[in-house]
Amino acid sequence: xxxxxxxxxxxxxxxxxxxxxxxxxxxxxxxxxxxxxxxxxxxxxxxxxxxxxxxxxxxxxxxxxxxxxxxxxxxxxxxxxxxxxxxxxxxxxxxxxxxxxxxxxxxxxxxxxxxxxxxxxxxxxxxxxxxxxxxxxxxxxxxxxxxxxxxxxxxxxxxxxxxxxxxxxxxxxxxxxxxxxxxxxxxxxxxxxxxxxxxxxxxxxxxxxxxxxxxxxxxxxxxxxxxxxxxxxxxxxxxxxxxxxxxxxxxxxxxxxxxxxxxxxxxxxxxxxxxxxxxxxxxxxxxxxxxxxxxxxxxxxxxxxxxxxxxxxxxxxxxxxxxxxxxxxxxxxxxxxxxxxxxxxxxxxxxxxxxxxxxxxxxxxxxxxxxxxxxxxxxxxx
Numbered sequence: 001x002x003x004x005x006x007x008x009x010x011x012x013x014x015x016x017x018x019x020x021x022x023x024x025x026x027x028x029x030x031x032x033x034x035x036x037x038x039x040x041x042x043x044x045x046x047x048x049x050x051x052x053x054x055x056x057x058x059x060x061x062x063x064x065x066x067x068x069x070x071x072x073x074x075x076x077x078x079x080x081x082x083x084x085x086x087x088x089x090x091x092x093x094x095x096x097x098x099x100x101x102x103x104x105x106x107x108x109x110x111x112x113x114x115x116x117x118x119x120x121x122x123x124x125x126x127x128x129x130x131x132x133x134x135x136x137x138x139x140x141x142x143x144x145x146x147x148x149x150x151x152x153x154x155x156x157x158x159x160x161x162x163x164x165x166x167x168x169x170x171x172x173x174x175x176x177x178x179x180x181x182x183x184x185x186x187x188x189x190x191x192x193x194x195x196x197x198x199x200x201x202x203x204x205x206x207x208x209x210x211x212x213x214x215x216x217x218x219x220x221x222x223x224x225x226x227x228x229x230x231x232x233x234x235x236x237x238x239x240x241x242x243x244x245x246x247x248x249x250x251x252x253x254x255x256x257x258x259x260x261x262x263x264x265x266x267x268x269x270x271x272x273x274x275x276x277x278x279x280x281x282x283x284x285x286x287x288x289x290x291x292x293x294x295x296x297x298x299x300x301x302x303x304x305x306x307x308x309x310x311x312x313x314x315x316x317x318x319x320x321x322x323x324x325x326x327x328x329x330x331x332x333x334x335x336x337x338x339x340x341x342x343x344x345x346x347x348x349x350x351x352x353x354x355x356x357x358x359x360x361x362x363x364x365x366x367x368x369x370x371x372x373x374x375x376x377x378x379x380x381x382x
Contacts (some may be wrong), residue, residue, distance in 0.1 A: 022225045025297045026290040030226035032136045035279040041128035046120040053113045053153040054087030072138045084159045089152035091160045100143035106293045107147045108180045111154030121186030121273045122263035129282045143294035151240045161240035181241040181253035185281045186273035188258045193277035195257035199236035211250045226287025227280045320356040336367045
């Protein structure tokens with residue numbers, strides 16, 4: 001759409017990573033999480049019954065998930081056949097392509113198989129969060145590609161995720177920025193569910209431990225920024241991030257702080273968990289996914305107006321050149337970081353091209369304001 005902001009022509013430059021503070025656009029994404037949607041997904045998940053690996057109930061849940069993603073407009077939807085112990089099920093992989101790093105992936109995952117019960121907490125909670133985030137991010141541009149993955153056979157020993165790593169990740173040498181696992185985050189009915197566990201890798205191979213610790217700290221920060229929850233940090237174990245961790249990838253995850261004793265029983269139902277807690281975790285997860293995948297606001301542009309200016313290179317690296325067409329005079333130009341600090345300001349009027357050095361600027365997103373027009377365009381730096 002066309003956005004009018006006084007008489008400002010605004011360019012957004014990405015010059016690498018940006019500092020982790022509350023991002024107003026990421027806040028709008030977190031605020032789009034719908035508690036009613038979460039509740040409906042949990043209810044629907046529960047109604048499929050016991051979704052044991054290889055069962056008809058699990059297959060029905062898979063078809064439900066596929067239909068959901070199709071209804072959200074996703075087209076890159078794949079299933080991977082998983083076979084073990086004479087049973088067959090499917091992983092579901094839905095890919096959203098990034099605009100700057102299309103071949104580098106942020107994986108966010110949750111298993112959808114259950115054992116001995118409907119598994120509304122374990123792991124309808126994670127499943128419902130992935131679905132809600134997929135809805136919110138369907139039309140949001142991100143620098144990195146996102147893979148929403150629903151794994152099967154987690155309850156049988158991480159079989160679905162292990163086969164995905166063995167048959168897809170390693171053979172294709174996938175470039176994975178991080179794996180963000182969400183498992184059993186439903187809380188306990190009647191308890192004060194005000195914290196969530198952020199999980200980091202401490203196990204062999206140790207080459208990815210420090211990066212996991214950093215990513216997990218960033219996840220914790222996002223939970224605090226975009227939800228009402230507190231956080232604690234603990235070790236990652238026993239869920240679908242482990243095959244990735246074993247292969248040397250950077251992992252993090254979320255797990256409930258008040259641990260329910262209902263999973264893997266017939267009483268793992270909605271009445272024994274806390275949907276408000278799932279809602280808050282979904283908000284924090286939305287902020288975290290936006291941060292990790294570098295979501296940015298896409299503004300509509302009138303193509304005829306673009307002919308008035310040339311800004312290059314795009315993406316920016318050492319220099320930005322701003323060239324006005326012959327019939328236009330450049331007025332005051334400012335480069336502003338996301339904290340609102342002006343890092344460059346030109347003279348009031350310019351009769352020539354302007355070159356701005358970006359080589360000494362910290363990595364981050366910057367807004368270039370040209371005091372002439374009334375819309376925004378977003379460009380990015382690789």
